[in-house]
Amino acid sequence: MSTLRNGFNSIAILGGGPAGLATGWALEELGHTDYTIFEKSSVHGGNARTVRFGDFKYDTGPHRFHARHPEATRLVSGLLGPDLQEVDAPARIYWEGRFVDFPxxxxxxxxxxxxxxxxxxxxxxxxxxxxxxxxxxxxxxxxxxxxxxxxxxxxxxxxxxxxxxxxxxxxxxxxxxxxxxxxxxxxxxxxxxxxxxxxxSDHLEGRFLYPRKGYGQISDKMAEKLSPGRLAYSQRIVGLETNRDRITSVSVKTGGEVRTVSPEAVISTLPITIIARMMDPQPPQEVLDAADKLQFRDVVLVALFIDQESISDAAVTYFQNPKYEFTRAHEPRNRSRDMSPQGKTSLVIEYPCFRTEDIWERDEKSIVDNLVRDLDQMGLIKGSRVFASDVHKMRDAYPVYSKGYKETSDIIKSYLSQFKNLWTLGRGGSFFYGHVHDFVTDGFSTAEGVRAYLNQPAGVGV
Known part of the structure; x- marks a missing residue:
């Protein structure tokens, strides 16, 4: 193992979602164990988690893994082995009172x-x-x-x-x-x-790969590849101090205490808008204006637990009618039978929104009651068979591609690129609606770049 110039915490990875975990795993493969992944919540996986509710499991969205990237497929297949299973399930749309194949x-x-x-x-x-x-x-x-x-x-x-x-x-x-x-x-x-x-079999959902225990199993397996103590939970990043072309310190809040670490390299999966705003000294006004202009979409997920074996064979159902606030639903057991106990099923419904909208703060019982009523009227479920529910909220779920987003995001990316010891990746860090196969390969390439940077002779690139 190479001796890095700053000992413990020589590498700080901000965020314990798929991109951060993949980077940590890649560093392990390269022989570097003096890194810390700072995750703000009490669990890892970011917005690609599998949530447990009693004997049920459901993903934070109808994720799937397509074997289109050979290297990512090789890595993830090696992680999961026989638990990475092939699924073939259709998509459909609710239109004019009918459920029909989509497209x-x-x-x-x-x-x-x-x-x-x-x-x-x-x-x-x-x-x-x-x-x-x-x-x-x-x-x-x-x-x-x-x-x-x-x-x-x-x-x-x-x-x-x-x-x-x-x-x-x-x-x-x-x-x-x-x-x-x-x-x-x-x-x-x-x-x-x-x-x-x-x-x-080549429909919208089509044939895809899916972990037997839920999509979060990919993140769980990556976390198992990390050395003990490398993944730190309940650690919120609150500041980055810079000096010329380097990040010199990272401020981390745990509970009510803020401490500072001085990593030699910083790998951030946080939204670039957040990173730009927390820098000290502040970036130029043009960068801050760009950060204010870019938007991320939030999501309210509602999981309904239902006393029947199955609702349909669909991987996902889309709701076209603008009168509904929700846009799609998926039945987890259609991806893996392990997601629901025998004789029961669940349905996960998505409400895309901004946190400034009413749905984000609305009473959860009201959301569930109205949802069950609507789905019952459609004939998708029988409301009387819903025996429990769970509401899960996701911040900054995916970047909004508004007109001019690329030019706006490039302003921030250009500014961040001047810091030689900073790497950004992931959905938020690249402002790109990517997927786990992207994050796995990006994590490995980022780790290679960090290793090259840290192994430079003293004084080079600093």
Whole structure:
């Protein structure tokens, strides 16, 4: 093992979510054990946790692992072994009082929307594709969706759903959300399936890998790879002190006490907006303004525990109608039978929001009662069979891709890049709606970069 220049705490990792845990694991693989992961809560895993409720387990969102990145798949498969199982489950949408496969097929559009809607949708789609051939690249998501699908399909499904999901009007959303995975689907995938069709097993959820004990098992296994004492809980980062091109100290609050550590390298998975605001001396006003402009979406999760064996075979159900505050639901047992006790099931429903909205502070009983009523009226569940519930809130769940977000986030990233001993990664640290396979590979590449920095001869790069 290399001798690092600052002994204990020579590496500070801020955040114990998948990105932070993967970086710690990677450092272990490289022979570095003098790091500390500072996690503000009492548990690790961040927003990719598995929550326990009695004999039930549920994830903080319908996460899944796709074997599209060979290196990440190799690493995670090595962690979980036979517990990483293949799942094949469909997606569906609640539309016009019916649950239908999603994306919608032409026949489903005809059945659910009627002949008039189907003809108008087809006409709009063809017209939009012709008109957009020589059009300039769209500057906002609404224009993008209209160009690809026509106003009938885009205006009925994609635009209103995306507006509820991200909390902004369609013209204020970046077209980049079409190329990124929205929570639950990608517009590119919808285009392919709607226009050209695909196999049933290649639907929106499709065939994917999933840990037998819940998605949080990935984080749990990464945590097991860490040396004893390297993962510190209930440690809130409250300040970063800088001197020229280095982070010189990190202030950590535990209970009512604030202490300072002086790491040689800092790896942050915290939102870049938070990092920018807590720096001392303060960044230039341009950076602070950018931090104020960027937004993260929060999520209120409601888990319903139900006295019946199964609700459906769907991996996820989307709710298109704007009258509902919730956007999607998933049944954990459809990913792994270990998520619910025998003869019972659960349903996890998501309310995307900002913390300034009413739903964030609303009485939990009111949320649950209204939700059960709505789902009962749809025919999705029988309200009388719901015997318990749990409400879980997630801050800064994913970055909002508003128009101009890239230029705005680049202002902060450019400023942070001047600090030679600071690395940022993860959803918040990169302002990128990535996934665990991204975070695992990013963690390993970050660890390599930190090792190279720390192993420089004294005086080089300092």
């Amino acid at each position: 919608l097929r032409p026949l489903q559009i005809l059945k659910s929307g009627g002949l008039g809607f189907a003809v108008k949708a087809a006409t709009d789609l063809v017209t939009a594709r012709i008109r957009s051939r020589n059009a300039a690249p769209p500057e906002d998501f609404q224009t993008y969706a209209y160009n690809w699908f026509g106003k009938t399909i885009a205006g009925t499904f994609l635009v209103p759903f995306s507006e509820r999901l991200w909390g902004l009007p369609g013209p204020q959303l970046s077209p980049d959300i079409a190329g990124r995975r929205l929570p639950g689907f990608s517009v590119a995938g919808i285009i392919k399936e709607t226009l050209f069709g695909s196999k049933k």
